[in-house]
Amino acid sequence: MAVTRRQFITGLALGGAAAGIGVPYVLGVAGATSTGRYLASRAPLPQPFTQRLRIPPVLAPVRSDGDGDHYEITQRVATAEILPGVSTTIWGYNGIFPGPTIESRSGRTISVTHINQLPVPTVVHLHGGRTPPEHDGYPIDFVLPVGRDVPLPVYAQESGDLSQGQRVHWYPQEQPATTLWYHDHRMDFTGPGVWKGLAGFHIIRDDEEDALGLPSGPRELPLMIVDRSFDLDGSLLYPAIDPTGLVGVGVTDGFEAGVLGDVTLVNGVPWPVVDVEAARYRLRLLNASNARRYDIRLDPPPPDGFVQIGTDGGLLAQPLQHDHIEMAPAQRFDVIVDFSAYQPGTVVTLVNDFDSGRMGQVMRFVVGDRAEDNSRIPDRLTTIEPLDTTSDGVITRTMRFNSGHLRSEDRDRHGWLINGEPFSPDVAAARPALDSVEIWRLVSDFHHPIHVHLNPFQVLSRGLDGPGPYDIGWKDTIDLRPFENAAIAVRFDGFRGRYVFHCHNLEHEDMAMMSNFVVT
């Protein structure tokens, strides 16, 4: 059963077309808020801070041998109690949202077998993973549902590497300790897949980090922050053109700029509360929202604020203090908070200054008794060599991220383009040589969190300024703001082959703001 190929003739009209894109939420305020539109829940919503925080379970390998540790995950439809007393249908890795956390060691290979029992094809990408191309979750390498016949787009039939029912992903993990995450990455349908629940943590540890003495065990909390909206019957509300998620691509008119929910979930719990001891904690913050940016802060603030120790690609060279942190979709901030600075009994709220009311709040910590704390935050965490961008022959490329017009056979619609082109598996915007360093200039019209697969990068500049306060260290996603011109340096190493880079506003990604680079 073939569905028409997505054939786009592109009429790029910057500005003009941009004005037609939905109602970008607080448009044109550089550095603030999000690009997207509010989707109001129809279900009654709980009071913030009435639910307990949950930590996703750590997945045990099904076996370990000389080749590594082997995991199995079944993607399936399940029911979850997200709003208290209400049951919500989700798509979950092992039937839960967030999916189970994979805990692994740098340099130790693992395999993850994904079994697809969902009603749609899926693709799994390990975000931030230094992964061979055939295991990276290329957007048309579909895992077809077990025992189900689904319509297949021609592009997937023609050039996708299709597997029936399940697929084994091998991850060599030749990369330092960091917080990664895995999520659905199916071409044209990543937004609804992740919104329904297909996201989980994947943590890599190593000896260098273990030796630092950072807070650990129960004092290390992975926190996946998302926004969602709920329908009257408790189901997740999402403005998909095609609710089956099989054929019609994109969201209904008005939501092309991004879908912003009105419930904040941390690890799948609305505005949760957690008891902490009066001691240092390590918070692995992940913004897994489709389109929402957060500006988080602790209220009341601790004297040291957030002490950032790591980011997307691993540890920072040295700790970095912030009183607030702006987080774009897909970004990770690894921070230490010293709760011993508070009086026992203090209630500390994690707030979001990019919004107000309920969405201005994220979660709450209740500080308990003083407790022994042997953790440390050393002054030096790791060594980060700046990439050499000055030697002869460093290639500079410009990538423009703009709204535009997509024309398919049946209808015209708004979309999002890179250098004027919609995503196609056959078009590569760059062919970097293996082991070369390149400078990419990224130019934007709206907020576009730009993610490059395979290798992390270093932010060189934003406009005439140097990197911003949230750009430090190895990033894999840069928070590109409206009308920005930023430069990043990337070393393409590890593997040859075809990878994608794209906007991680998932509505933009699904509406074609993605391209390929081929490492040669």
Ligand code: C2O
């Ligand atoms: Cu988090 Cu290409 O994705």
Ligand code: CU
């Ligand atoms: Cu975008």
